[in-house]
Structures are given as C-alpha cells and as structure tokens.
Amino acid sequence: MADMNGGDFDVIVVGAGLAGLTAADWLIQRWPSSPARRILIIEGQDRVGGRVMTEERADGVDLGAAYVGTQQNYTQLYMKRFGIGTINSNLPRHGWHVFQYAEKNEEPYYFAKKSFAPRPSALAVAPGPDHELPRPGALALAAGPDYKRITETIAELEFMIASVRCHVETPWNGPFRELDAMSVEDWIQARIPEHALYARELFRVGVRSALSVEPRELSMLYLLYYCATAGGFVNLMAVGGGADSFRVKGGASKLARCLEEAIRDSSRPDGVSCVLRQMQRVVRIEQPSSTTDKATVEASSENSKVRFTARHVIVAMSPPLSANIQYQPSLPEQRVGLAENMTMGATIKAFAVYSKPWWKQRSPKNHVGGYSGYTLSARGPISWTMDNSWEDNTEKEVHCLMAFIVGDQARRLSGSDPDDRKSAILKHLVELFGGAEEAKEYQAYYERVWPTDPWSRGCPAAVFGPGKFIKYGPALREPCGRIHWAGSEAATDWVGGYMNGAIQSGIRAADAVMAEIAREEAPPKG
Template sequence: MAPDSKPPSVHTIDPYRLFDSRPVFSHVATSTGPTRIVATAGQVGADEHGKVPADIDEQIALAMRNLGRCLEAAGATPTDVFKLVYYIVDYDPNNRRHTKHVKAFLNGHRPATTLVPVPALAVPEYKFEIEAYAAVRQEPLRSVEVVVVGAGLSGLKTAYDLQQAGVSCVVVEARDRVGGKTWSVDPTGQGKFVDVGAAWINDTNQSKICDLAKFLNLELVVQKTEGNMVQEDLGGGIDVFEYGGTPKGLAEKDGVENLVFIRELFEKLCQELDIQDPVGTGGQFDKMTLEEWCKKETKSETAFATVTLWTRAMLGLEPREMSALYFLNYCKSGGGLLQMRSDFKHGGQHLRFIRGTQSMSIELAKLLTPGTVVLNSPVRRISQSPEGIYVSAGRGDFKCQRVVVSVPTPLYKEITFEPPLPEAKVEIGKNNVLGYTLKVLVMYSEPWWRKAGLVGAVMSFVGPITTCRDTSNDEKGEYSLTCFTNGDFGRKMSLLPQKERYNAILEHIKRMFGKYVAVQDPIAITEHEWSKDQWAQGCPCPASPPGIMTKYDRELRTAHGKVHFVGTETAYEWKGYMDGAVRSGERGAKEVIAALGKAKL
C-alpha cells in the first residue's frame, strides 16, 4: 500500500483576486483527511560535524538536504509539507538565490511559504535557515496477527512464509521502496541495472538465496574471473597476477610469504570455530581486536595491509574496530575466508542478477497479499500490553499479536520499545558498529580492460579504491567497473564533494590500469553513500568490538516478549550476505508460527 495510491495529504489553494504565486508557493494550504502533524526545527547549511560551507548556494542546498532528512525521519515527504518558513541574512530581492533550491526540493509542490529577511542567525556563518510543517496522512488502525518491521529480504521472506502458513501480516517500511540494502538502479535509463548495494550470490552453498532466485525465475550471470588482476602495493608499486592466485612479488622483503602466512593462519583458526558456539570454541579471540591479533602474530606491514584490505572490502571497517573473534566467526559463517572472498564456483561473489538484486525483493513483494507492504512509514514505537501489541508508524498504527523486527542492531535505537529492551539487546545495539562502504559504479561503452587480458579486478593497499570488479552484463551491452572505497579510505572520500570523489576514483582507475591499456572515459557514474542513508547508517553488516560476543552473543536472536528479531547479522550461515538474510527470515517466520500455534502438521 504505497502512500502515492491515496489522495494527497495537503491541498493547496489560490484564492480569487490574489496575485499569482506560481511556481514556488500557494497562498493557502490545508490538510485533508486524518493526518499527523510534523514540525521541524529550523535547518541550516551545516553538516553533521557542524561544518558550514562558505558558498551561500552550497549552504542553501545543504539546508534543503537536512530538511529532507528531517521529514524522512518522520515518514513525511516534500508533498506532505503545508507550510515553509525561511530566514535569509543579507536578502537581496533582485538575487533570489534560494528559489532554485526550494523549487528543486518541492518538485512542483506548492505549500504556503513565508520569507523572513533577518540581520543575523544563531551563528555568524549561517546565512539561510528553513523550517517545515507537514501533514502526514494516517491510515485507520489496522489489526493483523503480525507486523514485520522492514521490507528488506529478511522481512519480506518472513512475511511470505507467514502468509503461506495462513498468518495475516503487514510489512511496514521506512523507505519509499522495498529491498533494504539491495537496491538496483538504471543510470542510463536503458534497462541496464547496476547494484549500489548487495550484488553477489552463488548456487551451491548459498542454497536459500539460490532457491529463492530460481523460484522467482530471475536470470543470473556468472562473475568474470578470466585474466589478470591489478595489485597496488605499499608504496604505490603496480603489478599484475593471475586472478585467484597470489601476487608474485611485493615491495616488503618476504612480503608474499608474510601475506600467505597470515592468510593461512587466519583460515586455520577460522575453520576451528563452531558457528553455533563461536564463544565456546574461540572465546580467547574476543579479548582482542583483529589488529591486535595480527600484530601479535607478525610484524609484517604486508600482512597487516592484507588483513586491513579484508575488513575494508568485506565490512567497510578497519581491523581496530572489531573483535578478532567477530571476524573469524563472520568468515566461518560463509565457509571460511577463502571461500567468502572467492569469485569462483562456491565463492561468495560467483553470480549476479541481470535485473539487479533488488528484483528479488520486488518480485517477492508481488507475491504477498495486496496491501501488505506499507512504504514511507518508519516504525517509531512498539508497545506490548496484555491487550496486544501496538505499533506506531509514520502513516498509521497497527494492533497485532506478534512483531518481527528486521533492522540492523545499531538501528534499534530508532524505535522506542515498551517495555524497554533488555540490557543485552541495548548493549548489542549500542556497541555494534556499521562500516563505511561506498560503491562507485563506473559505466563504459565497452570493456576496454579486457583488451590487455585484465579481468577488471583491483586490490590496493594505497587507495582510494580498495577493491574493484568487472560487473558487466555483456548480453545487455552494459559494461562497468564497480569500485569499492571502504573503511578509512571511504570516510576520507566522504568528506569530498561528489564531483571530487568521482574524479579521485577515475584518477585511481587510470593509475591502476593505465600502465597496461588505454583507459576510456566513462558514459555514466553512480554511487550511494550508505553511511548517510537514514535507514542504513552504514553497510554492509554490523560488527562487534571485543567483549560483546562473549557477553551477549546468545541474546542476539532471542525474542523480547512477543517481539522477534531477524536480519542477516543474526544468521548462523552467510552472516552479512543475502543468503543469511533469507535464512534469518525463515527462522523468524518459524518462531512466530510456532508461538501462534499455527505450525503446519
């Protein structure tokens, strides 16, 4: 049930004998039907660190983005706004610099507005401030057996399995789309999809996601692995080696040997863990960070750079930010480090989707009872009482018997639970960290790297690109390199304007590939910064620092009264991957079906 299918929540009026106020505002705006009022504080052109651009246009653009985030957090959109008030320092009626930004933000919507010229704002650097009042349409209270919070793969799989068992449910989603961190976009508008989120599966040990793809009749393409990959060593030296192999020579004395040593040692320790009881079989590794473990085993800079590349590429984090046990267990959940990192058969990155991974969520949502999915409706309160559970969301409230929460643990703080979550859940959510993973997808008219026998893959100890893969779909005539900039590399890049980020990525591509082949100019570039996404706050999967697994790992999957918790991080197998998301969704549905006494005989 998308909100766009309902009448608008705001009606604008241009009264007779008043001047024409088009295209920016209306003289009168009124709410229609039952609505919830949202008011924002004045938003200024300052980023999350309080930094204020010197350029006035940049300030205004940033203020509008901040206003959009405020509305999104409440489940509102610009079309729900009925009143805008903006305050401008040094206002010049002959140079209305704010107008283009406001028009772009409203995209044709015309709320009532008031412009107030002022001598100064709260901080001398602030030159523009804007506040909004919105009316968000509210649907009547709905009663169902189960409310699922989140329309990613785990939430949708939970809902599908519940409905197949005859359980009534709704899926309440904060975003304006289904899919969570599976999001496929078409930058050229030609049906050539690329994934700004999760992208790969395999068809052997990732049985759950593979079965789902087959069930939904989705086409897959094999990841290219033929050719040489490019390695950028410490100090910036560039060389190639056969994809799937080991670098031939590195700058550090015995660098290759040290790389192999740390890789084989980690794989050995990883395989000794029991994924059902990681603390019982490897608890000593939860007393140290992964960085501390690595530096205890070897002083090699190459070995540490290798471990750092693993954690950046796989979790968007630095080795200092996670428990050694967490990373060992994470890798073991996918069969081991080598299998999880592999693009070959049985590896974590073997197959991709022709229509992108979001096609799974889109098709799965179509199989649900019409009206099941409610978009643009963030859940902010879950209240358990003897009379039932009340779920308060952006576009209406629900009464139910069970709730399944399918959001990352660090986002538990976005929901008020009554009664409050137990200490274990609170501490998991408070301490688990989400990484910085930025995928920059660069599209070309042809796969020029293949002319030199290159597979399109890169691994760099220098950055800003950490790793890169050929994510082309030859049958569709779509040729692209997916470039990952992660961890500290990515955080540094995030401070740059988008154009400068793109330029840095393109320069790195030229540096890496230019030694072997003429690098062509791209036809399109796209990205998504998951750490700035209101409903992701990082990507791909939360990681635990030392001590958290020892104290709370067994509580990760436990219910809180009649509220259950799913999500890829709660999976035992393929944690952090789409297969893990589907597995957790199946687990959540089974728990609820059993609790409701509706298990099939």
C-alpha cells in the first residue's frame, strides 16, 4: 500500500453526513475571502448524507432520517435556502389508529382520529372543550384506557423537562441528577402501577419508537434532556405540530446533495476552497506536541494511505464510530469513556408499496370506516407503522406503508435471512390490520437494516444508559486539543438523530474552529 502526502489544509472535516457538510459550508460562507483558506472533507463512503439516505428507486422512501418538525429551524432554514419543498406527514383526520398490546390475549385498542380536534400530537396533556383533546395524536391514545394516569404522568414529565431545559448546555450540572442512575424502565415501573397496563405499555412504545432503544437501556436523566432539546415530551412524540410534521419532497438525501453542490460551487481558489474526497476512511489523527504545529490526519483507501495536515480537525460522526479512529496522543479518559459507553439505537425501516391504499378500505372488527395506516405495537416485531404515500414526479400517488422495527426486535431481525425478515414484517402487518392478507400483495418492498451498516452501526443516534450521562456527557462537545466534535449527538437543539441537531452541531463546531484560528492569528498584545 503506497503512502502519499495529501497536502496541507486549514480545516479537515471527517465525515460527510449533514453535520460535516454543514460545518464545511458554514466555514465557506462565514470566513472572509482573504486570506485564502483550504478545507478538506474526507468521507469513507461513495455517497454523502450519513444517516440520511433516500432509496434511489423511490424518492418518497427515506431509509434513514426523514421527518422535519415545525420547530426545527435549522433544517427549515437550509431547505428554504435550497428551495426544497415538503410533504405533509400522513396522519389522516379520518380512519382508525391501532394500539396492539404485548400480550396476545389482549384485544387491540382502536381509536379514531376523526373524533379529535386539529393539530395532532403524540400524547395529549389535558382534555379540551367538549371533551376533545387539543393536541391528540400520533403516539397517543391518551383518550383511551388509563387516561388520568397518562395525563398525570405527562404533566410530571413536562415539569421535569422544563427544569432541565434551563440547563440544556450542561444538563449534568442541572436538576434531577439522581435520575441518571435510574433507567426509563425503572421510572415507568415506579410511577405507573402494574394494573395500568395500557399506560405502561404506551410509554414503553413511545420511548422505544422515538430513540430505537429499550427503556431499560436509557438513562432517565438523558431522556429528560433529549426531550428538553425538542421542546418537551409531547413535542417530541408529535406528528402534526411536532417532531414529524412533514417530510422532504424528493427525499431527505436531496438536502445533503444540495449542500454538497453548494460547497463545490462556493469554493474559491483565491479565497475559501473546499475539496471532498470520498471512499477514504480516516484511520488515525495525530496531534502535535507543540501548540504551533499542525495535526496529521491519515486516511486509508483500497490501494493507498494518504496523510494530510491541518490546523484543526472536525470529527463529524457519532461517538461510538469516532472510536474507530486511532488518536495520538490518546484522547482524554472522559472522551474515550464517552465513545465506549454510548449505545447506538437499533432501527430497521421497511416500506411496502401497493397498487391501492387497501388499509383505508378495510374496517377493524366491529368498527365502521377504514384504517388510517397508523399503528403502534408493544408486541413486535414492528413498533409502529404509518401511511407513507406520496406523489411521484408525474403527480401520480404512490400508496405505501412504512414500518419501524426498533430496539431488541431490530437487533434480533438484523441477523436474519432477508427473506425471513421480510416475511416476519409482512406477517405482522397482516396481524396489525385485522388479518389483511392484502399486506402481502406489495408491488415493491424496500428496507434498510441499520445495525449491520458498518458506517453507522445503528440509527437514529447513540444514547446514554443508566449512570453514564453525568460521567461522560461533558465530553460530548468539549474539544480535545485541535479536534472538535460534531454530529447530532453533540447538538443542543433536537439532539440525537434529527437532521436539525446534525446541522446545528456542524455550525457550532465551525464557529469554534473559526474562533480558535482567529485567536491563533491575532497579533500579540503589547
């Protein structure tokens, strides 16, 4: 394998996901044209986007990040800049939603969106006028069994989240520190009595669906922080008016591609220029012992090793993946522990395309009217489904159901034979929709098994288990010498897996680098 000198740069960005692309773009847009600056992005894959990935054969199928919330301002700003349109999330005002209990002897609970007031949300906090829920919706069924218990629990959660939000930059120094040692599952069992089965299972499904880990794997303090960055528990779980309000028209990868094109088009050889090198994996970052020397970044491809130098490096990837890089000297103990002690969410996204929306034409047993396509299951393997239909470029509607398999079920099915996995998912769709064999009569089927993807090892993001957040959380954004960190886990605005968080983290890292270089170049005082 040949060793090569790849050149000298002001900044090297490791990773061309949304965080890395945004960091490079922000540097190009914000740095003055003089003196000349050189930026390099190194990406191991043959595509940009990271955990943003649209199916090439169907632009309405986002295999990775897909949704944009009404309060996700960073994402919306970039979409507006590139003239990217939106598709409203399909949570119809008519049709039956389904909640499936974990135990097979429990009958499914059906709830009708048409009886709710506008602006859906995942878990309503209080009844509105005429006994309607002002923000019903997506995960939620708060009008069903255990209604009082659910609303009381949500009110308690929202109070704690509001307190944590006041310390969103340093939640490990804020209130409720003692809850870091408690798992979300422990908290559910302590707060919700065993006889309130629906309430318990609803919260488990909600947490599992949002973060793609089991409640036992998640620090309760980290859940409060996660919700605080999203504006609250209800806001996080919401479809309309919350986290999943709409999708990107043409697929979420369009945003990554537009950023890539903007970086190429904005580069100025005599000003700020940027180079993107793909199919090269960064294997080593060496920091100098002298404060005046530069860092060395070593990247490996199939036939060669290339060494680059830079004043600063932005590592834009999840903490567990950043541990695949060798650092010399070793990173501080807290940063090493961070990478070793965060758990990647486990997600399989599956899509079935049909010739017609058969679920709208089929009624649940003893009910009038069709299904909405929205289901929740505490049993699995599917955790939740949603109508993912869209209009193609000929304005023809494509009828599609999306299924999320997460947590333990995703890990279990990740190692299965692809045909066996598809059969298990379709079998569960049949069951969720009251024995509808039409679920098996698909025209096209797409899936992404994120736990087996070597470039991500999971999706949507890495999270903290019990007892880990206070100990290792402070290392999320803390620079290590000339190395700065980006990625949705390092955000404070829609953290962990949201495109908005990835974009914000890239901007923060770029600002920090520009400030450091300005300090280094400042004339000596006196």
